[in-house]
Amino acid sequence: MKVTLKIWRQKDGNAQGSFGTYQMDDVSGDMSFFEMLDLLNESLVMKNEEPVAFDHDCREGICGTCGVVINGRAHGPLRGVTTCQLHMRSYKDGDTIVIEPWRATAFPLIKDLIVDRRAFDNIMSAGGYVSINAGGAQDANATPIPKANADEAMDAASCIGCGACVASCKNSSAMLFLSAKVSQLALLPQGKVERKERALNMIAAMDEENFGGCTNTGACEVECPKEISLVHIARLNREYLRASLA
Amino acid sequence: MNWFFNFFDSSIGKKIQMALTGLMLCAFLIIHLIGNLVLFAGSEAFNGYVGALSSLKPVVRAIEVILALIFIGHVINAIRLTLENWRSTEKKYKVNGAGETSSLPSRTMGVTGSIIFIFLVVHLSTIWWQFQVQHGGGHFYDIVMSANIGFGNVLITILYIVAMFLLGFHLRHGFQSAFQTFGIRYNKYGTFIEWVSAIFWLLIPLGFVSIPIYFGLLKGGF
């Protein structure tokens, strides 16, 4: 099939960016979205032009490195997948595909489609871990954890830190990301020890960055490739209430 | 007291301020609507009702002051939040898919709120103010129906109708959103919150709007 790509090109954070238009004449539906971009980049290199810079690593939806906004949708039109898991069969012959980087003040642009997501790391280093001494490996059944809690914690832990929640939010809020990180540990006995400081410190760290405030629009939940639920934001709000008031 | 200010000053604290003030304003809507519906009982009943309220002046004044503080809190916090959120989203998408991922009321809280604000300025400077000036005279019903500031005026009537429609819009998102802000999101309460929410975004605005529609559009005012 033939598709027209309109891709955001910007040399560096300070440069004035603009859209570049590229005609792709021989795209197969079985190609992944990134294989299609690889094809474009090969042709650009052949023509001695600058290839399109985009982030990717595992290409199987687990690392969270990739992520662009495609025709207005973070990680493309499908639910529950990352950009690297998107295939060209989601498009049809003659389509125009507009590809933009995550746009958020908290994620400054580095080049073309690559943004700096260090703001997430700063939130994580404020408490996204368990620092108690847990000793050697224990018997798996020594610490009983209700199945529902284990499942819920696992759901939260599936957040890959891609940033689609921020990118799709009209306020560029990082609440879904933060809520996944806080939730995951608040539900487990090992995490409960530091739950109060964790909630307060991580929220404070988020507020230090240029993220906006959450207004519960729910766009993040729709765009999250790991389908992290707003239930976790509700839990984060409860964690905040109990940490501040109790 | 420091913990108190810190608590309300974080990003989540500001959400909690919005939710608290918003729900308190919602509670006031119920009382206000019941009062307004007395209009349907005719001029004598309405004048009697407002007259009775006037004789409780100190109590009414105290409630008005509290209400004004809540309202000002809601608006100032809304402006603050909106400005902060603008700063976080300086760069815009060329193609924006927000329409596919979130509801229209949730994306227009600032706009619907601002128009409700304009309505309230008009409402307070006309009806409320006349009620204060006239409170001994007792012709409250006539003020509501009058040709210049009441439902005899087509523009005023239309403003009331539009504002109540937008209030419904504001509360369509706002009411249930406040519960999410308080962390109340469990399957067992979901349906209940939705039903109570419908009272606020649908029934109450319909109740309010029935007045300008009946007295303004159908009966042609005074």
Ligand code: HEM
């Ligand atoms: C001057 C008029 C008003 C303005 C400018 C305004 C603005 C706003 C804004 C910007 C929000 C936050 C948006 C969000 O969280 O999604 C909000 C939330 C809310 N507003 Fe208003 N509003 C106004 C009047 C009212 C009135 C009259 C009521 C009720 C009678 C009300 C009830 C609420 C509720 C319940 C919320 C939800 C709080 C939450 O999301 O947790 N607002 N308002």
Ligand code: SF4
């Ligand atoms: S919550 Fe979802 S969208 Fe946000 S960073 Fe984690 S995986 Fe990505």
Ligand code: FES
């Ligand atoms: S490249 Fe690893 S998630 Fe897409």
